[in-house]
Amino acid sequence: MVILGINAYHGDSSACLVIDGRLVAAAEEERFRRLKHWAGFPSQAIAWCLESAKLRLSGVDHVAINQDRRANMMRKLAFTLTHRPNPRMVAERLARKRRRARVEDELARDFPGEAFHGEVHAIEHHLAHLASAYLVSPFAEAVVASVDGFGDFVSAGWGLGRDRRVEVEDRIYFPHSLGIFYEAITRHLGFPKYGDEYKVMGLAPYGRPTFLEQMAQLVRLRDGGRFELGLEYFRHHREQVAYEWENGEPLMGNVASSELADLLGPARAPDEELTDRHRDIARSAQAMYEEAFFHLLRHLTACYRVDALALAGGCAMNSVANGKVYANTAFRRLYVQSAAGDAGGAIGAAFVAWQRAQTLLGVGDEPFVMRHAYWGPAFDSASIRGLVKDRAEEIRARGCEWSFVEDEAALCGLAASAVAAGAVMGWFQGRMEWGPRALGNRSIVCDPRRADMKDVLNRKIKRRESFRPFAPSILREAAGEWFEVDDDVPFMMQVYPIREEKRALIPAVTHVDGSGRLQTVERETNPRYHRLIRAFADLTGVPMVLNTSFNENEPVVCRPSEALDCFLRTNMDLLVLGDCVIRRNA
Secondary structure (H helix, E strand, C coil): CEEEEEECCCCCCEEEEEECCEEEEEEECHHHHCCCCCECCCHHHHHHHHHHCCCCHHHCCEEEECCCCCCCHHHHHHHHHHHCCCHHHHHHHHHHHHHCCCHHHHHHHHCCCCCCCCEEEECCHHHHHHHHHHCCCCCCEEEEEEEEEEECCEEEEEEEEECCECCCCEEEECCCCHHHHHHHHHHHCCCCCCCCHHHHHHHHHHCCCCCHHHHHHHEEECHHHCEEECHHHECCCCCCCCEECCCECCEECCCECCHHHHHHCCCCCCCCCCCHHHHHHHHHHHHHHHHHHHHHHHHHHHHHCCCEEEEECHHHHCHHHHCCHHHHCCCCEEEECCCCCHHHHHHHHHHHHHHHHHHHHCCCCCCCCCCCCECCCCCCHHHHHHHHHHCHHHHHHCCEEEEECCCHHHHHHHHHHHHHCCCCEEEECCCCECCCCCCCCEEEEECCCCCCHHHHHHHHHHCCCCCCCCEEEEEHHHHHHHECCCCCCCCCCEEEEECHHHHHHCHHHCCCCCEEEEEEECCCCCHHHHHHHHHHHHHHCCCEEEEEECCCCCCCCCCHHHHHHHHHHCCCCEEEECCEEEEECC
């Protein structure tokens, strides 16, 4: 049975392919379109998924999409009758939905000459999130929670996953949303682009929680783990807020009302200098988010009395809060898959469709567990050698030379020696990562011991805000020695304290509060990256490297040509492209 899962008409459009209950391919549309968070119908991601499995559209039995327009209709009607929102807002939302083509029509347009004979399944947004967390987790039983902005009129949903089945058992409905709260603060602090919330998370440790009283007016905790927004400070529930989700970068209007500036002070312009007030607002907003998040999770532990938790939704990208789950709740096992946000809904929708098919057919299977994130395109040695040959003149003209190193041990040793000597290295190998994090296949790798490495990276390539941290990739077997946790964290979705005695040894990956956004690397799931880090450890005694995404103000590179382009236009020192090593001459 072949199931195509899609996240469409939303930010981080994506597609995946599930065959007989096993994930075989997954990718985000932005990687092919080269536009961050691309929204619309993921035609290129779909085409690649089918090509990777040597299938045509006619070979697909089911298409599952992670939204259902019919979901929660009574709640939508009740809200309209009781709150009487601006009629223009209601009319625009209805018109936007009418303008949207059916999935069958989109497929017919984008795949001319191919016939789709299967069935389309509309899966409620938060059910898809829950499924994307639990149905690919290692847990037989787990509490499952999804928290985000909004999807199908809901901002949070939860339930109990058991025996590879999960349903949404309770919800928090529009207009209350932790995602909307964090988005409003993000824009207020002068970060206007879709997905900029991670900048607030990075800025927060530089401030003090001096705005907690004001934050408590924005988010109000209620019984049963619930929360509500102070709606006087928001406008998304009564006025039309500009949203653009069609075929391009997602664009969103301001969800906050003018009263937010009265409460917190004037909003910061994007080019305005950051002050202590801005840092304090960021710290206070993160603290308020965590208070509401753990308020919900503590309620769920009391309800279900299960020690495993699977998280999804856009708010599950808040890796700082995720890293505090063990300290603030009774949960002792945590799983957050690599594409926890809306892109991951494609996987969730596909696995819900598979789950339902199994029920109808009365069959079972060996549960699939997503232990790694390497589900995207890969490129063989021949294609990489062909690229280098075709662009040899350009590479030489840029003052670079190259060689091919087929022995993996020699390749990793050479690369580790260069990194230990201070080189900034592009590292391109294997299948592209699924989700927003570079996890060792499309990465820039550096020495975590150098205190100046953040400045070097920003000067040579990244050119990003100085307050944003860089993350460590560490050998799984060494994690407990260097971090105050000994756990599997393969997807860089949790931030944990670095052991105090180790922080001075790895200043490039130690944030101002002594933490690091952890990625544990296992030999079984990424043998070449593990071998690279092991070679670096043999040279330096430090079993980790600094790992950041292979890009320059663009989506993470997908193809070898994009990696070579990024290397040549920046001041990167070294590029390992499969078995090819390209060096920039001094």
